[in-house]
Amino acid sequence: MRPPIKPIPARPSMYGIDPSLVRTRVSELPGMTSVALHELFPDLPPVISPGQDGIAEVRKRTVEALKDVDMSRIKPEHKVNICSSHHGFTLLGGEPYAEMLRTIRDVIEERTGCRNIRLRSGVGLRFRETEEYIRRYKLDEYFKGKAMGVAPVDEGVAIDTEIGTLYGIKRIYDADWIVHAHNSDVREVHFHRMVDRAVKPFGMSYARIETRSTYHQNLGPRAANFVARAIFDSPFVQSKFAFACFLTVAPHGILGVDADSDLYSLNERITEIGCRYYGKMMELFGEIDECIAVLDFPCPVVYVFSAGVIYANFVAANTDLFDLESPLPAYTWYTEAFYGKRGYPLLPDIPRLNKAIKMCVHSYAWTGYPSAFFSEHIPTVVVGQEQAELFNRDPQNLNYMQNAVVAESPECAIDFARKVTGVDKIVIFDGAPGGINLSPSLRDFLLARAPEVSRRVDEELMPKWLRQRGVIVKPVAA
């Protein structure tokens, strides 16, 4: 039996329990196995990380990607903000993204003579998160004391757009030039629906609360990401935008680095990668008929991931997240908003959460994202009283434990879940690089279903998904 893959380790954070309390990873329990993503989808392209050349390859690829990017407008006396986001630091432990950021800084300095290069790092709903990453990766030292986490409640700047005034974070834009340093991991496809994915941080981690609330409350599930385009296209942002540099990511690792002064060209390239490879994984997960889902990763509940698919997307895997003809995924905030007082959707055609998940074992996941909706609708076992208490202290999760039970250990939780549900298929969201940690029965199930899923995505779904986004179909990019 193939051994489990070593998962991403627990990490210290104010949003999670002390790593010393994470004594057992669920993948270490007897009988667990793994499947490599290449076994499921042999057409997946090669990756640079994980890889034998390690982080050096990320630096090399970043330098290569930036080689043809015009930096002539950046003068030695200018200020440059390299704008980054928390999400990149969750990919493969975060070091690849940190190295891309360091390299961008070095290349700008070398090519332009500019030395006033600052790192600005935006967040989701955990306002200290990027401060933690900046310390972890010693980025403040690397940026000569000019690295800073920014949050959506920080001082704002009004931005005139073609849909009226929206608001950005002042410290994102307080430079002559901004560089958009991001990644192509699809992550919250339930929110952005892979429409202008590359542009999203302009409406989210670089944006103030007014803008983010517009995204999640004012525009609707498929129009939401337009706020990002509106801000990016504004004369204010265009007057400062220098270029973008992205880690290109697939479910099994980092493919390379892409950079462009034309963000929409870059967006088209990553849209194709995202739809094709993540689309296959999500379609495959949608095939699962019954399972126990295990959360075991240093991220909030929604963001723990397996094979590049976050839990927030797995709970909606019964719906096609990429299909724009379908207005609402089974989980997105608009969907959650549309559940009435009696606990079911206000309209009969609003999809319910993925019924294949018979129980969720929350072995290790962080606070800092409103997650009570999941424990309300999916039977949930949380491991350890310390973790339960942490959630009870989180202003975003005061109701999470109202509908969850506590188990003493991962062993007890899995045992309980198996007995209660009678289900043997277990999928572990622990970020295992290059594969999935799971039970043997689920491994067999996925291997049997993957070929047909692959064909369906390539031949039927990809043309539809790309057509809906106005992206011209091109050969697969490596």
Next chain:
Amino acid sequence: MKLITLIPVVDAQKCKGCKTCARVCPVVAIKIKDKLALVDAERCRGCANCEQRCPEYAITMVTREKPFLVKVDLDGLDYGKIKELCLKARFHPEQIVCYCTATRAEEVAGAILLGAKTPDDISYMTGIRTGCKVECIQPLLRMLEAAGIQPKPVPGGWQWYGRTITAWEIPEQVKEKYASRGFFFAEDIELLNRVVNAPLQGKE
């Protein structure tokens, strides 16, 4: 509705009186006196914005000795007026407008009918916008506007700046320009309208 369980404690040795905590407090419960942050314990709703943004790490959230519940009781209010206000702001009365506290539009309307004039008042009365502090400012501004109230931001504060566009207000030329790029404006408006006009599940 929210159970208030936490309260900030300021370390006087670390606090420099920079005002960041006061500027981000969604219920305006912090004042600076003699270069020291002072928290109004009765007014605080335990959101931890101050703790999360203090540049000196001078604030710690601790558990209150006596937690208390804040909510607007809709009993005794005219539900017809609540519904009217929600629909005018284009919300279903039972629609959740705060994902952290699961506050529904009807409770926000109730707060306004009881005299709330600003988002800060509504947060104080219902606990909304004291979880993540990010996603629910627009529903509050829309509901106040529907009630004919034009609130003014706290002078010098960063609590909120202004109402922004809704789906119903997107210019036609914008809809046409981006229709082939995956932005389904018209279809989303149709969905939102159906939700707004859906039957109530709870008792009217």
